[in-house]
Amino acid sequence: MSEIVPNTVILGDAQETLKKIPDSSADLVLTDPPYFLDKLDADWDPQEVKNITQGQVIKNLPGGMRFDPDQGMRLQEWYQKISQDIFRVLKPGGFFLSFSSPRLVHRLAVAVEDAGFYIRDIFIWVYPEGRAKAQTLTRYTSVKDERLSYWKTPQVRGNYEPIVVAQKPPEGKLVDNFLSNGVGLFNFSERLEGNYFPSNVLMTEKMAFLPPIFLIPKPKKEERGDFNTHPTVKPLALLRYLIRLTTQKGAVVLDPFLGSGSTAVAALLEERKYIGIEINREYYQIAFRRIEKAKQEKAVNSTAQPLLL
Template sequence: MNEPTEWIDRLICGDALQVLRKMPSEFVDAVLTDPPYFYDKLDNEWKLERVEKRLPSQRVVKHLPPGMKFDPEQGRQFYRWFLRVAQELLRVLKPGGLFFCFSSPRLYHRLAAAVEDAGFWVRDCFIWLYLQSQPKAMGLHHFIDRLPLSDEAKQQLKEQLSHWKTPQVKSCYEPILVAQKPYEGTFLENMLKHQVGLFNMQVRVGDNMYPANVLLVDGINEVMDKYFLVPKPMVQEKGEFNDHPAVKPIALCEHLIRLATVEGAIILDPFVGSGTTAIAAKNTSRHFIGIDINPDYIAIAQRRLREWRLNLFEQVGISVS
């Protein structure tokens, strides 16, 4: 596929880096993605094979052996891997194109460094706040049980340390890196030539407020109504068949797409997962390109898009039977 039009509105199963290298230069208007983190895993190599042996259907290991240690080398491995990805994203983006990338609190600094070192300008860090999260701290009982102590001494130690756990509080936010490919000339010249590089301030949120870099979950309190309130997606939105571990809300992705692009723009997601970015692009009258290495996720994304089309036909009164 050498022509830009051959890539539009396609879901592609393959390694993101390899697929990106085949893409034409400077034809994508924006990138919106949530890359795999791999930090909760059993080895220090940034490869899928070892992880998938433990949990074949997901790219994030959720159940780990007790006492697993965080290794800073994992962050360095992530940086080296994502630097290569970001370099290709820089190439395929139009000058001035915006790049939104979900991250995690532990790896955000590595992500931002990789993106900046690839040649992007780091513009901001949006914060998506939510409440539907499980506590991640781990108690010490299983460690105490392994100590060469009497049962009585172990019980005393457990009581003494009953409120002390590993330093991991309940995670209620997710950082979103906002970066930009350097623009050509001035902001105005770049916008007139490429139709990218600026934020649309008519994309108002809440009580007619300007877009903010804090995106809050709904139902916190009335004071927060001036911000963009986005809950985690429910089963009805994801689909009962969707087992992807990190589905993002469609409304959140729609907001970011509207903020940075005009209708008809091309939105690239090199880690499309179950297809939320693709659906958000279609909902906002944009085009998409989705890549994922996992064929199961591509199948889920295809199914979600089929259901999206069926719902669209029903809304306009077209029979598909």
């Protein structure tokens, strides 16, 4: 079985492909895993919903109405197995950063911890562009009752994403581990806007009740690419910052759920190496195009403008 080398994107299953990565070879794992929120809640009759909405299919129901509670447990079991593979390939002291969703972050955190990692923190990425999720009940039930006026499904506008910050146990003291393995500490050399130290709240715009610590917008069309159909593209600015915070130049950044390639592009722009794994052929091809475009642009402008310094 041939080993996977850095600056590679692999089309394949994460669990199977991780077996080909050498022990203690990655400095950072940065990923946004799938959550499998795709089932209808048991309280809703799929056929009734389909009839009432005149052909609206189940997949178009709001997320809070297609979640089987058992899925959270299955997600935790599955992600623990993935995390065990990640534990092996990470260097001692290396960080494992997992994007999550508010109602599943506890499952991911427990899965990662049970795989042997330390949970160091939960970062919160706050953004203003969240969509309203609550739905009027008359869209999904034939019950007519004035008491339902102004009452909607139990979902509010989503304006944040949690990021589980985990660490593989270091060898000995943190300082000794950093000097021998090059990982395990946070980089505080660069202050953020307003001369603030890094924070576990990452914001997209100034808010009256919070200091302007970290300004990160969701990715625009120009950044995503006209050809990018991935639904959850993360901002390069956010990924670049997380990479700088946890690694040194030349480090290997692994993303076992690469999607459309943002982590690899961010690593490339920050002068790190990357390994990406993606099971979806369409997203794999998009990632390849984005990485090649980033390489070309970097070659033209070798002094790429730094972000969030």
